[in-house]
Each structure stands twice: as structure tokens, then as C-alpha cells.
Amino acid sequence: MRKLITLVLFTICGVASGQIERVEPPNWWVGMQQTELEVLVYGDNISDLVPEFSGNITIKKVVKTENPNYLFVTVDTYGISPGIQTLSLKKGRRTIDSFDYEFKARRENSEQRKGFDSSDVIYLIMPDRFANGNASNDSTPETIEKANRDHQGGRHGGDIQGIIDHLDYIHELGATTLWSTPLTLDNEKVYSYHGYASSDLYLIDPRYGSNEDFAKLSSELHKRNMKHIMDFVPNHWGISHWLIQDLPSKDWIHYWEGGENGFKRSNYIQTTQFDPNASKIDAKGCMDGWFDYTMPDMNESNPMVINYLVQNAIWWIESGDLDGIRVDTYPYNDKQGITEWVTRVMEEYPNFNIMGETFMHDTAHIAYWQKDSKVGAIQGFNSNLPTVMDFPLHDILLQVFHEDEQNWSDGFYRVYDHLTKDFLYPNINNLLIKMGNHDVNRINQEFEGDLDKYKLALTLLLTLRGIPQIYYGDEIGMLGDKSKGDGDIRRDFPGGWPGDEHNAFTNDGRTVAQNKYYDFTKKLLNWRKGQPAVHFGKTLHFSPVKNIYVYFRYLPNDPDETVMVVLNNSDKDQKINLERFSEGMQGFNKGWEIISGAEYELHQTLEISAKSGLIFELR
CATH class of the missing domain: 2.60.40.10 (Immunoglobulins)
Structure with missing residues (x-):
């Protein structure tokens, strides 16, 4: 061994x-x-x-x-x-x-392992910035970049043991699934903590721990009835990857003649993958261009590259006992090659789930990438990718809660209009929905620390169709401004390092303000666990009036499973007439409001405070 x-x-x-x-x-x-x-x-x-x-x-x-x-x-x-x-x-x-x-x-019934789905809530972490459970591996002799917590873009020492040490915190918060940004070896000289420039696709970075630690993380999650998603990066590897340093053949990467070491940066125009009017040079510039100088672009039109990636994914699913994979920069991959990859992995594990990062801003563009999409079928294309990311909804969440007054095209009408496009998706339950992640401004930065806006946004996120994902630290009001550098949106979780002034992993260690965020998040996440209508139900919504949005999540064959959501995005207390919503209320005249724990009589009118939400289990 x-x-x-x-x-x-x-x-x-x-x-x-x-x-x-x-x-x-x-x-x-x-x-x-x-x-x-x-x-x-x-x-x-x-x-x-x-x-x-x-x-x-x-x-x-x-x-x-x-x-x-x-x-x-x-x-x-x-x-x-x-x-x-x-x-x-x-x-x-x-x-x-x-x-x-x-x-x-193999593990018993390994091929039938159940992937994550819309009954889950995903908790996304940057492992280097979450918690340091083993200070002895912060720097290692065999890796180049050493730990320097004072450097915003440097290694800070978070690791797998730190995650394991705080799984009870994540579990008690109410998240059911952990997604960590890449943990495989990234042995670049600087800025290696993000992990997206892998130097070895079969090895956990020793600054995070070992392959055995990675498998232990899955085991500890499964003990808590939680799931584990691995971040997988097929489009580009690190320039220091051992295989890149001694290629089997030149056609394993997209090598650009005239570029230094074959480098030419991608033009990042993802729409060229399906644009019927796109020029060949633009399409090649996106798909074959390098994501960055230290990230050579893999040639997935080479069958040997795809086979290597398929086997690597299967190897991690088996050895790491995974419940899902998140694929980085999905539309930058060779379209046919990545389709073969996802098809073969899903054939091996038919109940598994794979989500692709579709960082695009138009619903039709994202729907194109989902399995059995009618949008893709127009061009005779089927990605076989189960889950895509609803980035347009994220864009809306950054705007809508700043709009106190609703005009025809803004306020809550933005959300209503966005959901009218759900028909473009073959499976609306397999949409990842989020308020933020490791690449964008933190949501509480966008809200300027306004707790009421956070509560409204989280209430919306956790009651819409799809698979909600929250970003570590949002639940305690953490701020982060991308204009100050990626490190600012990837701050260390307070209490994750010995000697931290505050320990936000504990009730007593959190500030009063942090506990207000945490308590609200915990209540909603744990409530959502037992709501099949929210997990898999249909949506009935009513066009917003005066910036009040009312919608229902329900199971058609079980009317007792009906949830009514009322959101007031205006800066005024309001009263609404409930007769308009009789189609959704189906004769129910009482509702248990889950945030306050109070029972409401739902007859003719309902009062709702400014910038607040109500969630009713109808009775």
C-alpha cells in the first residue's frame, strides 16, 4: 500500500x-x-x-x-x-x-445510491476558509504554497477535519447536503486554496487531509443522514498537473499555436455552444480557450481524455462514497465530450445526481443544458445532465428586495415573470436555486446587512421549486464584497480557528445580530425538511399587487399537503383580500404560520407587515 x-x-x-x-x-x-x-x-x-x-x-x-x-x-x-x-x-x-x-x-447496492434532490438543502463551503481542524497540515513539505492567514488570497488552513468537527453545526442548522469546493491537490505557487487548478485528480490535497479523510467525511455525513457532493472540474486542470507536464500526446489539451505554452484565454462567450448564428472562431474561442494561464483547457473531443474523466469520477464515487457531483464551468466543456461523460456516469449510477454550473443569465440558455430539454432538442441535442443552476433567479434576488414600490416590470413582478418560464425546463425540481456562492458578492453585502431583506429572500428561496443552496456564513449575516478581491467573499468562518475572537459555531459565541440570522435560518431549514409539497409539489402563483406576492405549493393528490406563502416586499404594512386566492386555498380557513408558530383564521382579509413574509400550512 x-x-x-x-x-x-x-x-x-x-x-x-x-x-x-x-x-x-x-x-x-x-x-x-x-x-x-x-x-x-x-x-x-x-x-x-x-x-x-x-x-x-x-x-x-x-x-x-x-x-x-x-x-x-x-x-x-x-x-x-x-x-x-x-x-x-x-x-x-x-x-x-x-x-x-x-x-x-463494491459497497452493497452501490450502483443504486440515491443522489441529492429537491428534498435537500445544500450547504456550500470553501474548505480552506471554514475551519482548521488539524493545524499540523496547514503547510506540507511536498506542496509549494504555505499557510498565511494574513494574506487574503493565500492558504488559511481550513481542512477536512475542520469540516468533520462542525458537521453537527451544519446538521442542526437544517442543511441536508454538503458541497465543498474542490479538495484535490492544487499545487500552484500562489492562490491555490480555491482548488480549481488540480495537480492530481486522484489525490486529496495534503493541506486538506488524505483520501481516507475524504471518505471519512462522507461516512460522518451519512451517519447524520446527510449527503456529500464533490466539486468536479473536467474542463481545465492545473498547469502543474503531472500529466500536463508530460502529456501523453499533444491533443490531450487545446494547444494554441503562437501562445505561450499553448495558452490562449477563453472568450467566455458560452452562448456560442448553441447560437445558430455563431461564428466558428467565436465558438472555438469559448470552448477551446484556456480558463486562465494556469488552467490548460482539456481536449474532451479526445476519447482518451473523456475515458480518463469518466473513470476518475466513478473512482471518487466509489472510494469517496459520494451522493452527487457538481461540475464546474459546464458550458465551457466540449459539448459532445461532456455529454458522453455525464451519460456514462449516470448509466453506472441511475439514481445519482449531477449538477452543472450553468453560469448564464437567460432561462432558455440554461434550459438548453438540462436532460431531455425541448430547447436542446431543437438542435438535436440532449445533454443528459440532470440538474442545472437557475442563475437568472439569483440575478433577480439581487434586485427585487431593493424595490419597495412595484411597477409593471419590477418588484415582485420580476419573480412572478421568471417563474412563467418554467415550462422551458423538463424537470423544474432539478434546478439549483441560490442567493449566492463563492464567485459573487455575498447576499448580505448586497442587502447592506438588512435582516428583513435576508428573511424575505430566504423565505422565497426555501419555498420555491428546486434545490436550495446556501453559502457558508450567510446564516450569520457574513458580508463580502467581490470588488475587494475573492478573498473578501470567502472570509474565514469566525470560530473556525483557535484563538478567534468569536465562535459563531455556538449560540453563546455568536453576537446578538448573528443569532438573529442564525435562528431564522435554522427555523426555516428544519421546517422545510418535512414538507413534501415544497419538495416535489406544484406551484400556483398569483400576479403580485402592490409588491405582495402570494403563491401555493401543493401536492395534487393530497390536498392536505398545501403551503401558502405571502410575501410583502413593500415598505408599508398592508391588508389583502383572501377571496382572490380561493383557488389555492381550496376551502381551507385556518393556517399554522411556521415562523411565528401562531394559528391564523384565514377568512376575508389578512394583514402583513412591511418587508416580511408569512408561511402557512393550510388546515
Whole structure:
């Protein structure tokens, strides 16, 4: 096992010709739906050697690339038993080197694992900024950038153990699913904490912990009946990735002639992926351009690249016992290549869930990327991607609560109008909805610390269709201004480091203001856990009048499961006539209001305070 870890960590210097330096995937499992496994074998000048597996494992194909340091060995795993087999490299009858390769037994019903869905609330964290549970790994000998908490864009020391230490906090808050930004090795010289420039797709960054720690995080989440989403980055890897430093062949990345080291920055025009009027040069400039100088763009039109990514995703799902994957910068990937990737992963795990980051601002553009989209079908395209992100709703949330007066096209009419486009989505439950994330201004910065606006926004978010996601620290009113640098929107969670002045993980450690945010968030999140009408129900909404928005979430076959939401976005106390909403109230005349815990008589009129919301379970 020690040899395996060494091989995966770093390329060994000074090895003899023909010696195995690295094998990927480092192990595999028996009983997989996809029985062919392509094993990457890397070592100095090994292409003239002949691979051989013990245990009567059939080698179906051996591919040599233009780089003699690689062999890609495809084996048939059908019917083999768990155990360790020997992979040998031979020259004639002589064995030059060998490697113990383990085929493991899968977890029971692994292929039927249930992914996250609209019954969940996702809690998104930046692990380097959440909590430091193991100060001994803040800096490591084998990684370049060392910890410096005084540097906004530097490593601060948060890690997997810090997350595990505070899972009870997340659970008690009411979130059901954890999504962490990437944890695999990012060994760039600076600004490596974000993790989106991976140096090794099979290794957890030692400053976060180990692969075993990652699996333990899943285990601890599952003990609490929570789920684990991994952030996966297929579009670009880090310039320091061992494979980028010694490419199997030039066509593994999009190499631009004339650019330094093949670099040309993406034009970031994602619409070229489907724009019928787009020029070829613009489309190529988006899809093939590098995301940044330190992030070479992977060539996913190369079948070997896609196969590598498919196997890597499956390897993490099995070894990390995952419940979902979030895919970074989804529309920048090669469209056909990423479709093959998501299709093959979902074939292996039909009840799994994968969401793509569709950072676009038009509903039709985002709907294009969802599985079975009629928008995509116009061009004969089906992404097979289950979940997309409703970024237009996020855009609206940044505006609507500043608009005290409703005119024809603003105030709550923006939300109402946005939901009228839901017909574009084949599955509106599989929309990720959010108020913020690690790339944009914090929502409480946008609201200038106005608690009432936060309460309105959260009430809306947690009662709409889709899968709500909240960003760590929003629940305590944390601020962050992107214009001051990404580090400002990725601040350290107070109390995550020994010696912090306040510990916002505890009731006594939070300030009075922080507790007001926390208590409201906790009440709503824990209430939402038991609301099937909110999870999977239909929506009936009424056009806003005087900036009051009323809508119902209901199960058509179970009228007793009906939730009524009343939101007053104006700066005035108001009274509404309930007769207008009789279609949604269905004869109910009482409602238990979940925020106050009071029972209301719902007859002719209802009073609602300025900048506030009411959520009723109808009775």
C-alpha cells in the first residue's frame, strides 16, 4: 500500500528506464456496469514493454501514444473476483517491473445510491476558509504554497477535519447536503486554496487531509443522514498537473499555436455552444480557450481524455462514497465530450445526481443544458445532465428586495415573470436555486446587512421549486464584497480557528445580530425538511399587487399537503383580500404560520407587515 501512495503522489525522479512510476486509476472494483477498464501506466520509456495481468485477466487492448512514457492498458473486468492482481511490464520473458493492482468489492447496492434532490438543502463551503481542524497540515513539505492567514488570497488552513468537527453545526442548522469546493491537490505557487487548478485528480490535497479523510467525511455525513457532493472540474486542470507536464500526446489539451505554452484565454462567450448564428472562431474561442494561464483547457473531443474523466469520477464515487457531483464551468466543456461523460456516469449510477454550473443569465440558455430539454432538442441535442443552476433567479434576488414600490416590470413582478418560464425546463425540481456562492458578492453585502431583506429572500428561496443552496456564513449575516478581491467573499468562518475572537459555531459565541440570522435560518431549514409539497409539489402563483406576492405549493393528490406563502416586499404594512386566492386555498380557513408558530383564521382579509413574509400550512 505504501508503494501505491508513493506512485499516486508524485513522479519519482531518477528511476531506471522501464520502471513504473504511476498507475491510474490506482485500484478498481468488481461488478461494475461498465466492465472495460483502461489502466494508465506511466514510467520512463515504457512503451516498448509488454503489459501482462495475473489472474487470467484479459487484456483487450494496449494503446501507445506519441510519448513513450505511457501505456494505456484496457482490461475486461467481467466476472473477476475481489483481490490483488499483479500488473507486470515485460521485455521478452523478463519482468522489468510490476505493480500490485487491487480489485475491491463494491459497497452493497452501490450502483443504486440515491443522489441529492429537491428534498435537500445544500450547504456550500470553501474548505480552506471554514475551519482548521488539524493545524499540523496547514503547510506540507511536498506542496509549494504555505499557510498565511494574513494574506487574503493565500492558504488559511481550513481542512477536512475542520469540516468533520462542525458537521453537527451544519446538521442542526437544517442543511441536508454538503458541497465543498474542490479538495484535490492544487499545487500552484500562489492562490491555490480555491482548488480549481488540480495537480492530481486522484489525490486529496495534503493541506486538506488524505483520501481516507475524504471518505471519512462522507461516512460522518451519512451517519447524520446527510449527503456529500464533490466539486468536479473536467474542463481545465492545473498547469502543474503531472500529466500536463508530460502529456501523453499533444491533443490531450487545446494547444494554441503562437501562445505561450499553448495558452490562449477563453472568450467566455458560452452562448456560442448553441447560437445558430455563431461564428466558428467565436465558438472555438469559448470552448477551446484556456480558463486562465494556469488552467490548460482539456481536449474532451479526445476519447482518451473523456475515458480518463469518466473513470476518475466513478473512482471518487466509489472510494469517496459520494451522493452527487457538481461540475464546474459546464458550458465551457466540449459539448459532445461532456455529454458522453455525464451519460456514462449516470448509466453506472441511475439514481445519482449531477449538477452543472450553468453560469448564464437567460432561462432558455440554461434550459438548453438540462436532460431531455425541448430547447436542446431543437438542435438535436440532449445533454443528459440532470440538474442545472437557475442563475437568472439569483440575478433577480439581487434586485427585487431593493424595490419597495412595484411597477409593471419590477418588484415582485420580476419573480412572478421568471417563474412563467418554467415550462422551458423538463424537470423544474432539478434546478439549483441560490442567493449566492463563492464567485459573487455575498447576499448580505448586497442587502447592506438588512435582516428583513435576508428573511424575505430566504423565505422565497426555501419555498420555491428546486434545490436550495446556501453559502457558508450567510446564516450569520457574513458580508463580502467581490470588488475587494475573492478573498473578501470567502472570509474565514469566525470560530473556525483557535484563538478567534468569536465562535459563531455556538449560540453563546455568536453576537446578538448573528443569532438573529442564525435562528431564522435554522427555523426555516428544519421546517422545510418535512414538507413534501415544497419538495416535489406544484406551484400556483398569483400576479403580485402592490409588491405582495402570494403563491401555493401543493401536492395534487393530497390536498392536505398545501403551503401558502405571502410575501410583502413593500415598505408599508398592508391588508389583502383572501377571496382572490380561493383557488389555492381550496376551502381551507385556518393556517399554522411556521415562523411565528401562531394559528391564523384565514377568512376575508389578512394583514402583513412591511418587508416580511408569512408561511402557512393550510388546515
